[in-house]
Amino acid sequence: MKRDTEIFDIIRRERERQMKGIELIASENFVSDEVLEAMGSVLTNKYAEGYPGKRYYGGCEVVDESERLAIERLKKLYGACWANVQPHSGAQANMAVFMACMQAGDKFLGLNLAHGGHLSHGSPVNFSGLMFKALEYNVKESDGRVDYEQLEQVARAERPRLIIAGASAYSREWDYERIRKVADEIDAIFMVDMAHPAGLIAAGLLKNPLRYAHIVTTTTHKTLRGPRGGAILMGKDFPNPWGKTTPKGEIKMMSALLDSAVFPGTQGGPLEHVIAAKAVAFGEALQDSFKTYQQQVQKNAAAMAKAFVEKGYKIISGGTDNHCMLVDLRTKFPDLTGKIAERALVEADITTNKNMVPFDSRSAFQTSGLRFGTPAITTRGMKEDMMPFIVELIDTVLREPDNKENIDSVRCEVNRTMKQYPLFAW
Ligand SMILES: Cc1ncc(COP(=O)(O)O)c(C=O)c1O
Incomplete structure (x- = not known):
């Protein structure tokens, strides 16, 4: 087959652009050569719907090993009890949490997009705002910091099912403890989207949200310096009391709900080449x-x-x-x-x-x-x-x-x- 010079020329020019410029986009990073190598590997050829040991396809024994390794390394990095490394992106991870924790039309509370929040935290043009009822809190005009009083007021008045902390453009540490308190008061689930500061948290330089939140989502490609992708984690509250009753009347644990919200709920086959690259990046982050x-x-x-x-x-x-x-x-x-x-x-x-x-x-x-x-x-x-x-x-x-x-x-x-x-x- 003839080499696709058209596309490889584009890749060469993008490589040059990255090399010669000053990259200041807060959500971008440069992965290591090993992360790149894993992403460009033959693992892309493998279908592996399901989870390690429980796949819908044969021949998954080898990719099972790298997915298990990715999960174990991620758990170690954040002291988590459970993790899912399959979300294709941060927005996919958030979508799976919404699916697992809420019914369509349920209320949730997140940081206003115009004040630093993310699209998937309730924008009217995103699934989060289209399928669920988005409530918001702001930052204060006086000091640009999260208005926790307003967050508490809205939470108490509206009793959302889910409260989200985390942002795309917010430069300050969060008071997770305070949010957890009000979440407990109204029996809401507290989720932290740590996509942006995940690397700083892994390094112990910012508070670990797993100590306060029921569920934590992240991207793997920002400060964490891995391949483009997402992940979901749970800490001390696993297993937790917010199971949903299934048609058979049994209470399902949140971990099972989250797993099935990722696959088959919102995704098909996992990107095993990206999952292997995630494992490489988590290994680097443990050093x-x-x-x-x-x-x-x-x-x-x-x-x-x-x-x-x-x-x-x-x-x-x-x-x-x-x-x-x-x-x-x-x-x-x-x-x-x-x-x-x-x-x-x-x-x-x-x-x-x-x-x-x-x-x-x-x-x-x-x-x-x-x-x-x-x-x-x-x-x-x-x-x-x-x-x-x-x-x-x-x-x-x-x-x-x-x-x-x-x-x-x-x-x-x-x-x-x-x-x-x-x-x-x-
Ligand atoms: C806080 C936050 N959550 C989720 C996402 C979505 O991640 P992705 O672009 O991988 O879907 C972003 C992306 O910038 C983000 O800043």
């Missing part, structure tokens, strides 16, 4: 070097936030406890939208994403904010001394987002700098 890496992610984020503040930018909540930050552009550049800022930065090979800020005066298509994160540049070896330099480059672009000459000279600087931080062994 001491991963803690050092996460410490650097956190140090870099703090240094970057400080550099932004020193240049007159407003950071929502004033700083960061984790790997990311949300910049409100209006303080320094009242007329600059996130959309224009994102485009100008991309032209300079600095990748970030426009983001609504809490109480934004602009739409989700324009936005007044930019979200930044340090996991990817830290993987490339950058230390905190480079953060003021990166912020200086960003500031140079944002001061004159239409000045092509200016952007060209920043791009040359970016490309020259990134040559010193090699990526990919191949």
Whole structure:
């Protein structure tokens, strides 16, 4: 067969784009060569509907071993009692939890999308908001932190079946204990979506939500630095009292409900090549070097936030406890939208994403904010001394987002700098 030069040329160009730019998208990272190798392996050829030891296809003995290994390593990483590594993505993991815990139309409570929440936590265009009744809590305008009082008020008044903590654009630690208290009071299930800070949590740098939540979901590809995918975990409450009564009248444990909500509830055959790559990434995360890496992610984020503040930018909540930050552009550049800022930065090979800020005066298509994160540049070896330099480059672009000459000279600087931080062994 002739080589598909069309697609491999695209892959080559994307590889070049990744190598030459400064990657600041908070949800992205660069996986190791071993993670890439497992993802590109012959395991992609195998159908394995079901779970290890209970498959609907023959010949699954070998992939059973890698799926079991992925589960065991993930449990060890977070001190979990149960895990499912099959969700194809974070949204799929969340969907399975919704399926297991609620009936269509049931109420649940999550962080407002416009205040940092995720689509799958109740957006009206997502399954979560379409099939279930989404209630929301906000961050406070005064300090940009979660409004726990409002969360408690809504929880007590509406008595949702499920309460969700976790966000896509929130730079502070969570008070899980406080949310668990109100969940217990109203007999709700407490789920934490730790997709963003999962790596920092694995390294012990942020609180482990498994100590407080009934169910924890995650993606595996953000700070955790694994392949694109999701997972579900349970900690001390397993097995738990929130079983559902089946038509036969038996109470099913939450673990069984979650397993069957993933498959056959919302997915078909698991991606065994990705599951093997997850196992590789979890193995990497169990090593001491991963803690050092996460410490650097956190140090870099703090240094970057400080550099932004020193240049007159407003950071929502004033700083960061984790790997990311949300910049409100209006303080320094009242007329600059996130959309224009994102485009100008991309032209300079600095990748970030426009983001609504809490109480934004602009739409989700324009936005007044930019979200930044340090996991990817830290993987490339950058230390905190480079953060003021990166912020200086960003500031140079944002001061004159239409000045092509200016952007060209920043791009040359970016490309020259990134040559010193090699990526990919191949
Ligand atoms: C908090 C949170 N949950 C879930 C997801 C969804 O993950 P995925 O894109 O893998 O479906 C994201 C993605 O950004 C996220 O930030």
